[in-house]
Amino acid sequence: MYLSTNFSLVRKKWRLNQKEMGAILDSNKGQITSYERGKAVPGIPLLIRFSNLSGLNIKDLFTRTIDVSEIPDNPFDESEMASVSDSKSQYAQELTEHPQIVQQRQIIDHLLEENKRLKNQLAKIEKKQ
Secondary structure, eight states, X not given: OHHHHHHHHHXXXXXXXXXXXXXXXXXXXXXXXXXXXXXXXXXXXXXXXXXXXXXXXXXXXXXXXXXXXXXXXXXXXXXXXXXXXXXXXXXXXHHHHOHHHHHHHHHHHHHXXXXXHHHHHHHHHHHHO
């Protein structure tokens, strides 16, 4: 309960949306949403990064609601945030356009279609028997 509230308090004090917070923590918007709603608990590496960036004690994050005055100002300025977000987007785009990945996806698609075709043939044979 405390962790989700504290996660949200830090993000709001830093004036970040969930996507930006995800970029800072090497996470994503969906995971940040889950943490803030108390539906998931971040892993230890993310908690350590969050603690290091916010200067807040991990134990305190779990055991009490942090006072907003205890939260430092955002350690990232807008230009740093833009570069973090841009580099992640560029990396994701490069991965999806890489020739080997495109080729592997085509092979997987072909194998899935072949699997489907064979299952249909098997079903027809079993029906005849």
